[in-house]
Amino acid sequence: MLSRHAEHLFWTGRYVERAADTARMLDVTYHGLLGEPVAEARRGWLDLLDVLHLGRQFADTHQLVDARTVSNFLVVDPTNPGAIVPCVHKARENARSVRELVSTELWESINNFWLELQVRDLARDLDQQPYELYGLVRRRCQEVAGTATETMPHDDGWRFLLLGSMLERAEMTCRLLNVRFAPFTEGEDELGFHQAVHVLKSASASEAFRRAHPAAMTLENVIEFLLMSPTFPRSVLFCLQSAETELLQLDAPGRLSRALRVLGRRRADLEFADVGELLAGDIHAFLDEVQNDVRRAAELVAVQFFRHAEEFAVFHSLETIA
Amino acid sequence: MTTDLFDGYAPDDFFDEVFTEDASVRPHYEDLVARLRSFTPTELARRERLRDAAFRSAGITFTVYGEDEGVERTFPMDLLPRIIPAAEWSEIEVGLIQRVTALNRFLDDLYVGERAAVRDGIVPAWLLSSSDGFRREAFGVPVPRGARCLVAGIDLVRDAEGTYRVLEDNVRNPSGISYVLENRAAMTRVLPNLFGSLRVRPVDDYGITLLDALRHVAPAAAGDPTVVLLTPGVHNSAYFEHAFLARQMGVELVEGRDLVVDEHVVYMRTTRGLQRVDVIYRRVDDAFLDPVVFRRDSMLGVPGLLAAARAGNVTLANAVGNGVADDKAVYAYVPDLIRYYLGEEPILPNCTTYLRWDDDQRKAVLDRLDQLVVKPVAESGGYGLCIGPAATDAELAKVAEQIEANPRNYIAQEVVSLSRHPTLVDDHLEGRHVDLRPFVLTGEKTTVIPGGLTRVALRRGSLVVNSSQGGGSKDTWVLRDDDAKVDDGDEVT
Numbered sequence: 001m002l003s004r005h006a007e008h009l010f011w012t013g014r015y016v017e018r019a020a021d022t023a024r025m026l027d028v029t030y031h032g033l034l035g036e037p038v039a040e041a042r043r044g045w046l047d048l049l050d051v052l053h054l055g056r057q058f059a060d061t062h063q064l065v066d067a068r069t070v071s072n073f074l075v076v077d078p079t080n081p082g083a084i085v086p087c088v089h090k091a092r093e094n095a096r097s098v099r100e101l102v103s104t105e106l107w108e109s110i111n112n113f114w115l116e117l118q119v120r121d122l123a124r125d126l127d128q129q130p131y132e133l134y135g136l137v138r139r140r141c142q143e144v145a146g147t148a149t150e151t152m153p154h155d156d157g158w159r160f161l162l163l164g165s166m167l168e169r170a171e172m173t174c175r176l177l178n179v180r181f182a183p184f185t186e187g188e189d190e191l192g193f194h195q196a197v198h199v200l201k202s203a204s205a206s207e208a209f210r211r212a213h214p215a216a217m218t219l220e221n222v223i224e225f226l227l228m229s230p231t232f233p234r235s236v237l238f239c240l241q242s243a244e245t246e247l248l249q250l251d252a253p254g255r256l257s258r259a260l261r262v263l264g265r266r267r268a269d270l271e272f273a274d275v276g277e278l279l280a281g282d283i284h285a286f287l288d289e290v291q292n293d294v295r296r297a298a299e300l301v302a303v304q305f306f307r308h309a310e311e312f313a314v315f316h317s318l319e320t321i322a
Numbered sequence: 323m324t325t326d327l328f329d330g331y332a333p334d335d336f337f338d339e340v341f342t343e344d345a346s347v348r349p350h351y352e353d354l355v356a357r358l359r360s361f362t363p364t365e366l367a368r369r370e371r372l373r374d375a376a377f378r379s380a381g382i383t384f385t386v387y388g389e390d391e392g393v394e395r396t397f398p399m400d401l402l403p404r405i406i407p408a409a410e411w412s413e414i415e416v417g418l419i420q421r422v423t424a425l426n427r428f429l430d431d432l433y434v435g436e437r438a439a440v441r442d443g444i445v446p447a448w449l450l451s452s453s454d455g456f457r458r459e460a461f462g463v464p465v466p467r468g469a470r471c472l473v474a475g476i477d478l479v480r481d482a483e484g485t486y487r488v489l490e491d492n493v494r495n496p497s498g499i500s501y502v503l504e505n506r507a508a509m510t511r512v513l514p515n516l517f518g519s520l521r522v523r524p525v526d527d528y529g530i531t532l533l534d535a536l537r538h539v540a541p542a543a544a545g546d547p548t549v550v551l552l553t554p555g556v557h558n559s560a561y562f563e564h565a566f567l568a569r570q571m572g573v574e575l576v577e578g579r580d581l582v583v584d585e586h587v588v589y590m591r592t593t594r595g596l597q598r599v600d601v602i603y604r605r606v607d608d609a610f611l612d613p614v615v616f617r618r619d620s621m622l623g624v625p626g627l628l629a630a631a632r633a634g635n636v637t638l639a640n641a642v643g644n645g646v647a648d649d650k651a652v653y654a655y656v657p658d659l660i661r662y663y664l665g666e667e668p669i670l671p672n673c674t675t676y677l678r679w680d681d682d683q684r685k686a687v688l689d690r691l692d693q694l695v696v697k698p699v700a701e702s703g704g705y706g707l708c709i710g711p712a713a714t715d716a717e718l719a720k721v722a723e724q725i726e727a728n729p730r731n732y733i734a735q736e737v738v739s740l741s742r743h744p745t746l747v748d749d750h751l752e753g754r755h756v757d758l759r760p761f762v763l764t765g766e767k768t769t770v771i772p773g774g775l776t777r778v779a780l781r782r783g784s785l786v787v788n789s790s791q792g793g794g795s796k797d798t799w800v801l802r803d804d805d806a807k808v809d810d811g812d813e814v815t
Contacts, residue, residue, distance in 0.1 A: 002580050003591045097556050099565035100575045108379050115378075156593060252594060305593040 005101055006160045007306040008094040012102075012110075013164030015091035019084045020141035021172045022052060026074055027134035028202045030067060032194070038066075045070045051172075051179045054082050071126050075133070084137055085122070088114050091144075103151040106144065113140040159246040163301065166246070170239035171294045176202055177226055177236075178287040184219050185283055191219040199226070203234045223283070224275040236290060240267040243297070250305070259300035266293045327358055327366070328744070331751050337484045337741040338753060339404060350407040350801065353518050358402070363749035369401060370746070373512045377504075398794035399505050400745045401513060404756065404776045405520070411800045414478070414486055414760065415770045417669030420660060422474045422762045425493060425647050427663040430468040433460050433643055444662045445655045452730055453652060454700035455494065455645015457608055459615045463632045463642060466539045469764040470641035472603075473499075473532070475774075478670070478758045480741035487673050487738065489757060491648045491656065494640060495605050498775040499528060499761050500563035503570075505797040521802040523772035528761075529570025532603075535765025536571075539637045540600045547600035550574045550590060552581070554606050554622045564605050578606070583626030586633040601637045602627075608642050650699040650733045651677055674736040678729035687734045688725065691718045694734040696725070709785060711737060740785055743796065745778055755779045757787050758798065773798035 029048045033041040042065045049055040049070065057080060063069040075084045092114045095102050102110075116136075125133040145165065152158045180199045184191045196217045200206040203226055212229070213221045229235040233242075244263045251257050256264070270290070278286055333341045340351045347355050361369075377399070406414075431438050432450065440447045450456055475496025477489040506525050509516070533549060540547030553564035555577050568575035580590050581599065589596035604611065610620040612627040630636045646652060654675045657668040676694075678684045687694060691710050698706040708721045725732050742753035760774030776796040777787035787793040 001593055002574055002576060003593055004577065004580050005574075006593045093556070098575075099562075100569040112379055160593075250593065 001101075001156050003306050005098045005157065007302070008098040009101070009157050009160040010164035010301070010306075012091050012094040012098075013161040013166075014168040015087045015094065016110075016141050016144050017165040017168040018082065018172075019087040019091070020138055021169065022074055022082065022084050022087070023134040023137035023141075024204060025051060025176070025202045026071060027131065027138075028198055030071065030130050030134075032198045033067065041067065047179050048074075051175045052082055053175065054080065057082075068126070071130060072123075075126060076122050085117055088117055088137075098157075101157050103147070105151045106147045109140070109143050109147045113144065116140070156250060159250055160305075163243055163246045163250070166239045166243040167294055167298050167301075169234060170236050170243065171291055173203055173226055173234055173236050173239065174287050174291045174294065177223060178284055178291070181219065181223065182284065185279065191217075191222070193217060196222050205232060205234060208232050220275050220279060223279070228270050228273060228275070230271075237267065237270045240270065240294075247301070257300070257304055259297045259304060262293050262297045262300060266290060327361065327363070327751050328355070329750065331744060331753070333742065333753060335482075336739055336753065336755075337480055337482055339480075339741055339743040339756065350405050353520055354403070354405065354516060357516055357518055366401065366746065367749065369512050373399065373401065373508055376508050376511060397501055398780065399501075399508060400754075400778055400794055400796045401509075402744055402746060402751070403509060403516065403797040403799050404743055404758075405799045405801065406773065408801050408803045411772065412803075413669065417486075418476055418760055418762050418770050419768045420664065420666060420669055421476060421488065421491070421656065422471055422493075422764060422768055424656065424660040424663045425474065425491065426468055426471050426764060426768075428659050429470040429493075429641065429644060429647055430465070431663075432646065433470070433641070434462060434464055439659060439662055442662070444658050445652065449651060449655075449730075450646055453646045453649040455608075455643065455647070455649050457643035457645070459628060460641065460643030463628065463638075464634055465637060465639075465641045466541065467764075467766070469535070469539050469639070470644060471647070471762075472535055472539060472639035472641075472764055474762040474764070475499075475759045476670075476762060478760065479673070479738050481673075482739050484741065486670055486758075488653075488656075488670050489673055489738070490650060490653060492759075493644045493648045495607065496759070496761065497560040497563055497605075498759055498777075499771070500566040501795055502761070502771070502773065502775050502798070503528060503566070505795060509797045520799065522799040523802055525771055525773060528771055529567065529572075531763055531765075531769065531771070532567065533571040533573065535763045536601050536603055536639060538765035539639060541634050541637060543635075544600035548598060549601040549603065550576045550581075550599050552576055552578070552602050552604040552606055552624075554578075554610065558605075560605065567603075573603075578620075578622045578624050581624040581627070583624060583630050586626070586630045586635050588624070588627065588630050588636045599636060601639065603639050608645065611638075611642065645700070650675075650697050651730070654733065673738050676734045678725055678732055678734070684725070684729055688722055691722060691734075693737065695737055696721050696732055696734050699731055699733060707786065709737065737785075740779075740787075743776075743778065745780070745794075745796075747782075752782065754782070755785055755787065756796065772800035 025048055029044055033044045036044065045065050045067065046055065049058050052074070054074070058070065058073055061073065063073070073080055073083065077083045078086060080086065092110050095107060095110050099107060120133070122133070148158065148161055176199060183189045197206055200209050200222060205226060209222065209225050212225060225232065226235055228237045230237060230241070232238055240263055244260065244267055247257070247260050247263060251260060333345070340348060340355065342348055377397070428439060439445055440450065471493040473496060475492040475498065477492065478486050479489045480486055502525055536549045537547050549571070550573055551564055551568045551571070553561060553575055555561065558564070565575055574590065576590055582589050582591060582596070588599045588602070590599050606622050609616050610622045612623045612625060613620045614625045615628050616623070627638070628642060631638050631642070653672065654677055657672055660666060660668045676683045676687045678687065692713070694710045696708040696710070708717060710718065713721070740755040740757060743756045744751040745754040756776050756778045758774055758776050761771045763769050763771070776798045777793045778796055779785060779787045780794045
């Protein structure tokens with residue numbers, strides 16, 4: 001397929017995933033911080049900005065940190081490329097650029113999502129009923145993902161879409177663990193029930209976790225689950241496995257690409273890791289490494305499939321060989 | 323029955339597509355009119371909402387230039403279809419094939435032939451070389467089978483007597499076919515029972531027919547040719563159509579940056595490396611196609627594309643330089659070109675046209691500007707028109723000045739009082755002017771898609787039907803040859 005098309009699909013997947021993840025975390029943060037004292041709430045919102053890697057951008061807006069300003073920044077602010085509405089806009093623009101590759105049903109679900117956000121009174125939603133809005137964003141993103149799976153041929157195009165969303169999700173879950181568990185892994189606090197549930201819910205994982213670990217909601221268990229569950233679709237390991245599977249299909253047979261090596265190595269690492277050892281060592285340094293690998297893999301995918309910096313060199317050398 | 327949609331409908335002094343002069347319904351519309359009468363205004367309003375929802379969610383939009391934000395608009399389709407009976411259509415069809423065949427012969431003669439029409443004095447050389455659409459750079463660029471107008475859109479209008487006349491030829495990059503297909507799809511969904519016992523010829527094989535034509539013009543060396551559609555990108559007003567056609571044909575929709583030329587061979591950049599391209603259905607204008615020979619600032623084109631075409635390694639459709647044939651002054655010579663190349667009398671007449679470089683004609687025209695339509699020769703989309711009877715004195719004076727300054731640039735035509743068709747306005751019907759753009763494809767042979775795009779001037783009294791000027795469209799039904807009625811419930815599309 002055309003490199004440009006592959007890139008558009010990759011980003012469509014990424015942006016939709018980012019919008020969904022952001023909505024999920026906003027939802028949990030907003031409701032978790034209701035009734036907390038101002039200073040506590042402020043810390044909660046700053047943490048969220050950290051998870052989303054948007055702390056500095058928010059600081060540049062020179063606004064007070066509270067539920068209203070941060071929610072507004074993360075949902076509608078047109079200057080924030082990571083905000084939900086701009087993300088959906090970009091997902092739509094990307095899908096529109098590959099309109100002929102995207103099934104009509106998939107296009108309609110993305111387009112209708114966008115139109116729906118256009119007609120809603122978002123300021124009022126954020127002010128009075130954020131729950132409903134976040135639920136809507138989550139459901140629409142799920143609809144997009146489901147429609148893609150059910151109506152697109154599972155060929156290269158679909159694989160790039162999936163690859164984008166898996167790499168985005170892997171990075172998000174990593175950051176979630178990295179930021180949210182810092183106070184506990186560093187021994188400041190004991191992980192309480194509410195904090196644990198908070199993090200699990202941010203990854204839609206609380207019920208799945210309870211079934212896997214009915215008795216003990218320990219720090220170790222929660223981290224192990226979100227980092228290394230082989231079956232839960234939002235765990236880092238699961239995302240890396242999925243990304244690797246798609247990448248393997250996308251690669252020319254016979255040689256492992258650099259992106260695949262980076263991902264495979266990290267995946268194996270997680271598969272055989274021991275959470276006790278990780279916690280005994282510097283787990284945050286470890287999570288940083290995982291995050292870096294995910295980012296590097298995304299860059300290598302771009303070099304291999306989207307840009308052809310060396311295409312002519314390669315092309316001519318092949319010709320000479322033939 | 324409480325209200326009748328047709329109450330108060332007056333054909334006035336125009337040729338009406340549905341009613342005859344004595345206000346009776348033309349035979350091929352009887353069935354449709356009877357069915358329409360059974361609809362209440364509320365029911366029709368409901369169907370209109372259904373239609374709007376269908377078009378909006380499918381993202382069937384075009385872009386209006388010169389307005390700010392919210393530039394995507396849906397293209398309004400009137401719920402009343404236009405019907406053309408089989409016998410009438412077969413005459414149009416023959417006339418269109420004749421005209422496009424002559425245009426193809428003319429262009430091939432001009433760019434790769436011996437320029438016989440110029441040599442024999444059929445059309446003056448200076449007129450061709452001074453045309454905006456003429457491309458010196460296209461000399462010697464071959465097109466297999468001489469199919470230089472692979473896709474042609476010939477605009478037809480009906481005059482006061484109901485005679486079909488050619489208003490203009492579009493042989494560069496005619497657009498609108500996607501609306502023909504989408505309109506039909508919408509009609510079958512929104513008003514299935516209107517089809518009733520009428521046997522309407524299908525249009526949905528357009529994609530296959532187009533792909534087949536494109537494959538037939540591939541360079542001889544290409545075994546199983548790779549065809550692509552080249553678009554300027556998402557921001558182009560016709561992008562929806564480009565994507566639509568690529569999907570219908572199952573070919574890649576590429577932008578200039580996806581293509582690269584090496585050693586006069588065109589490749590596209592894919593995730594698995596470079597892949598050779600044999601035929602490009604390009605929807606990028608000549609001027610932007612290749613920065614090496616045309617506009618240097620073009621980011622939409624592909625450097626080296628024209629040289630690759632000249633080398634015979636890739637075919638561009640439509641061919642470069644076709645604009646010379648749809649120049650509105652050259653249009654006046656098309657009937658002569660038909661006689662010259664084919665030895666036949668033109669089947670579809672032109673509209674009466676006056677050329678301005680002839681001193682006598684120009685004087686006569688300047689005296690009658692208030693009765694004529696004046697058109698710039700190189701514009702399309704209804705831009706720059708001056709309709710005499712509707713223009714102010716100041717506008718007329720300005721036009722007269724422009725003509726004197728540059729007579730080559732303008733033609734004048736008698737006002738054709740375009741036929742009218744009942745069109746839904748709020749809850750009742752009013753007559754609105756219509757034209758027809760049939761699409762003619764040339765590959766192995768020249769064929770016409772049944773019907774085409776009927777454009778309707780939605781503003782009362784307006785004669786301008788272009789989408790960029792507030793026009794809408796109608797689904798256009800060409801009836802089957804046998805004209806036999808079938809029982810209700812049979813397949814109708």
